[in-house]
């Protein structure tokens with residue numbers, strides 16, 4: 001399997017035409033570009049409008065919307081966009097995090113690996129899917145394990161760029177756990193690479209973020225060892 005690794009600890013530089021950026025999947029910023037008025041419409045209205053516009057797209061493509069198999073599609077797509085695959089755009093869907101006092105195992109690394117996620121490339125609106133591995137060293141608080149999963153899912157459920165998603169998850173972990181000592185590694189496949197363009201089905205993209213003590217080579221290696229199939 002061919003992999004390209006992107007380190008996200010150094011700032012991105014260089015200017016490129018926007019379209020080139022989209023084609024090369026280069027992220028512009030680590031904030032999802034949202035308008036100020038992004039959530040002034042409620043979910044019901046968003047679904048109504050998306051349904052209407054998606055019906056129009058299907059119509060333009062030449063599909064017969066009176067067909068039994070197709071007529072419910074615009075509504076299904078609208079509901080899926082708003083309530084499921086892009087629900088992570090809305091801050092009201094952000095997982096509530098409860099922390100616990102860490103009375104023992106103080107200072108040890110916790111790794112939650114193989115968190116399966118499904119996201120969507122914001123340049124082509126087709127799936128990005130793969131595994132996220134996250135780790136942190138407790139500053140005195142610990143988080144429920146399922147919450148690590150929920151944080152990954154929240155940031156996956158929006159149009160994304162893999163590099164940005166990696167940093168967004170890391171930033172959220174740093175904020176809720178009150179520590180710089182977090183690591184995030186994402187290994188994912190992109191439908192837009194596999195099914196169109198260069199049509200490379202074997203490649204996957206690896207992005208990693210190492211904060212605080214994870215920048216230390218020994219700590220980083222310990223984290224990466226946990227991710228190897230044998231756990232060595």
Ligand SMILES: [Zn+2]
Pocket residue numbers: 025121122123124125190192193
């Ligand atoms: Zn794409």
